[in-house]
Amino acid sequence: MSLQKLFGAAALSLAMTACVATTPPVNVTRFHNAQDMQIAPGTIAIVSTSDVSEGRVLEQGTYEAAVRRELQRVGFSDPGTDAANGEYVARVSVEQSRLSAGGRRSPVSVGVGGSTGSYGSGVGLGIGINLSGKPKDKIATELAVRITRRADNQTVWEGRSSVEAKEGSPASQPGLAASKLAEALFRDFPGESGTTIKVP
Template identity: 65%
Template sequence: MAYYQIFPAMLLSLTGLSGCVATVPPVEVTRFHNATSEQIVPGSISIERVQLEGTSLNLEQASYSAAVMRELQRIGFTDQGAEGDQSIYITRVTVEQNRFSPGARRSPVSVGVGGSTGSYGSGVGVGIGINLAGKPKDRVATELSVRIFRRSDGQAIWEGRSQVEAKAGSPAAQPGLAASKLAEALFRDFPGESGTTIRVP
C-alpha cells in the first residue's frame, strides 16, 4: 500500500526536476537597423519560404518561422497569410546549427543593413579546470537570423541574429525549445540598439 502512495510523489518530483533541466541558457542577440533616421512602422508582413533538403530540416524551419511570426504579431505586424505577395514587408528566416567541441574557436559573423556592417562573436569565456567526468560533451550552437525587407524597393530595414549554445543531446539543443526562446530574445525591445550585442537570460 505504501508503495502506491510513494510512487506518484516520486514521479511528480522527477517531472519538476526535468522541467528545470530543460531551461534554455542565455541568448546572445545582435541587431542592425537604421531606425534612428527612418522609423520602422509595423504593417502587413509575410515570411519568405526557404526550400531545404530533408523533411526534418523543413519541419525545423517551420517551427522557427512560426515562432518569428508570433513575435512579429506581438510587436504590431500583421500576418498576410495566403495573400503574402501583397504584404508591405517580407521577412527572411534562416536557421543554422553548428556542432563543436568545448574550447573550439569559431569565426565571427558579419551582418549589415543599408550599408552599415557589424560583426560579433560568441563572447563566451572558456574555463580551465580538472574534469573527472571524462571528455566533455560537444556543444551545439543554434543561430536564428531574420531580415525584414520593404517589398516596394527591396530595401532591408532591419536584421538581427540570436544564438544559443547548449550541450549536444540536451533539450535546449532541440528546435522545439530553442525556437521560441531565440525568437523572443531577438524581438525583445524591438527594434533594439543597432550594432550592440546583448545577452538575454
C-alpha cells in the same frame, strides 16, 4: 505536509531548477535606423533563405513559425493568401553547427567522427581519474532575420540571435531553441542597433 508530498515538492523544484539551468543565454545583435525613421508595422510575408535539406523542412518550419509569432506580437500581421503583396518581407535563415569538446566546429547536417583527446593524467605520484565521462559536444544555433520593405526593397531591420547548448539538452532541440531564439531576437523591438546583448 506528509513526507511523501515533501519529497515530491522537492523533486519538482529540483527538476524545474535543472530545466532552467539547461537553458543558456542568447546572444542578440540587431541593426536598423529606427531612430531616424520609425518602422511602421504592416503585413509581412516570411521567406526562407536557408538551404534546407529534405529531412529538415519541418525543423525550418518550426523556426519560421516562431518568427511569425514574434512578428505578430510586435505589431506585424500575416498577409495570408496575399503574401506576394505583403508590405514587408522577412527573410529567415537558420544555421547549426557542432562544437566539439576540442573546439572544432562542423555543420550539424554532416556526419562527425569521434574526437580524441586526454581527459586526465597522472602527475608525480598522483593518478588523475576522470569519472565524468567524455564531455558532450555543443550544438550552436543561429537564427537570422532580415526585414525589407517590398515597395523599394529597402532593408529596414535585421538581426541575429545565437545560442550554444549541450547536445541532447532541451535548449538544443528545435522546439525550445526556436522559441527562445525568436523571442530574444524580437524582445524590445526594434532594440538597440549595433550592440550585442545577452538575453537570459
